[in-house]
Amino acid sequence: MAYIQFEKINKRFGANHVLRDISLTIEKGQLVTLLGPSGCGKSTLLRTLAGLEAPDSGRVILDGEDITGKDPRRRNVGMIFQQYSLFPNMTVRENIAFGLKMQKKLPAEEINERIARVIDMVELHGKEKSLPAQLSGGQQQRVALARSIITEPKVLLFDEPLSAIDAKLRKALQLRIKEIQRSLGITAIFVTHDQDEAMLMSDVIHLFSTGKIEQSGRPIDMYTAPRTRFAAGFIGHYNILSPAQFEAVTGENRGCDVAIRPETVEVQPQPFPERQDAYRSAAVVEDFTPHGNILRYTLSVGSVNLQADVLFRSVLLFEPGQTVYLSVEKKNCLSIA
Ligand SMILES: Nc1ncnc2c1ncn2[C@@H]1O[C@H](COP(=O)(O)OP(=O)(O)OP(=O)(O)O)[C@@H](O)[C@H]1O
Ligand SMILES: [Mg+2]
Known part of the structure; x- marks a missing residue:
């Protein structure tokens, strides 16, 4: 059984049928991107997994458990948004430790070890005492990433985390995120409307057009074998x-x-x-x-x-x-x- 399953998910906002019978499966340890133009429903689907949006019908299965109606705080899902969403009055270290303190009672020694490990991973040495406002956008996103991975979630959800970051740094962060995701073996879903980002990072791409999946596949196959005009128009240059x-x-x-x-x-x-x-x-x-x-x-x-x-x-x-x-x-x- 796949690690994550979306089964026939439907979601409407008023007359707007945003997700139309979406079914897709994600294997454990994969980094999967939801790629598609603005407004096609990528964030909404991601939010049904995080529990921030309830589908009208359909089921979300995570690690064998139906989590469709489960309290978002108990899903063990980490989410990183475009807006950095750090606590402005907490230091980098406090921001990172926050998730951990919320989650469970751990001995101080283990907390310190884990913090040191994730700070290492996201390369934020020397920034432990800084406040978010004193960091660049890229650094803030790395804090958000550290705050998520420290809790060892079952799945990491990224909703366009790099769209506010300039092109050069963005490429570096794409590779860094991919590296961290691989080394932890964590399952991740990454939302983007940037085809290059999707090509570079994904094990599998799911290409969306309004409310449905147009085509799914490995980046190389999406690039060399688009099946529709929409797919050919969106990926590569045809x-x-x-x-x-x-x-x-x-x-x-x-x-x-x-x-x-x-x-x-x-x-x-x-x-x-x-x-x-x-x-x-x-x-x-x-x-x-x-x-x-x-x-x-x-x-x-x-x-x-x-x-x-x-x-x-x-x-x-x-x-x-x-x-x-x-x-x-x-x-x-x-x-x-
Ligand atoms: N809370 C809401 N209430 C009403 N309509 C919504 C709500 N959230 C999303 N929508 C609508 O649902 C559609 C899909 O939105 P969604 O945010 O999932 O798109 P997206 O693919 O993530 O787009 P983008 O790339 O711009 O982030 C859009 O038409 C949007 O206006
Ligand atoms: Mg979105």
Whole structure:
């Protein structure tokens, strides 16, 4: 049996049907992300596990126990929010110790040991006596994390904990959280609307669109095999061609939309030799934009625009207005719904 099970969860706020029969399972020790656009119900689902929101129907099972109606304080779930939610008048050490004191009567020696261990984990040495206001956003989030893990919860819930933190530090914290989660072997659910964050951190991604799960899978599979237009539009960067557009480029009509990643489109100045397993076409260079070491070219085939990524080494390979040739392997043209 899976460690966490959401069974047919429904939740309405008035006429707004926010969670629509959501079922999903999470294995012990995994870090799973709920990824999706704003308002699709990610936080609401997370909150049903924390007990901050009661589903209208359905069940939440944690470690074999139906916790759907259980008192939130007794669920043994740690939650970290976007707002740091630390006690402003308590020091870092007091904030971290707080969860532990609430939870059970432990000998002072063990409390001290545990505090030292988590301060070590989140690298907050020397900050024990600081007040939250004296810390950066990233440091405050590490205090919140320490405060949660010290109680050894069954599951850690993260609701966009890094969205207020600048890009560079954010990446470092993503890796740190992942590392800590792995080393503790703790089960975690991480809510984000940032696909890069989800790709980097997750064992499994559950992609949400309004109130339902659109697709679930390992990051690599979500990236290489989106099943729907929504998934292809949300994860990675895809050319999405209608049946007619795909036919205009390849001469073949699949009767469905087709998604093609720009880095799978090969471009060269002379025609490609014919191959059974690839489509090819002439195209005109419209424009290009640099993305780090990649040049993303917009090519036109008749009235259809298609993007192709070319590794940028030292010279500009193609100029706008130039006729070029493209080739894309059939296996990289994904039929989507
Ligand atoms: N307490 C509430 N009362 C009324 N409507 C609510 C409440 N909480 C959430 N909603 C609505 O439910 C929908 C889903 O909200 P939720 O917060 O779960 O979305 P989300 O996916 O977490 O979005 P975001 O990425 O913006 O945080 C939204 O339309 C929101 O307005
Ligand atoms: Mg939210």
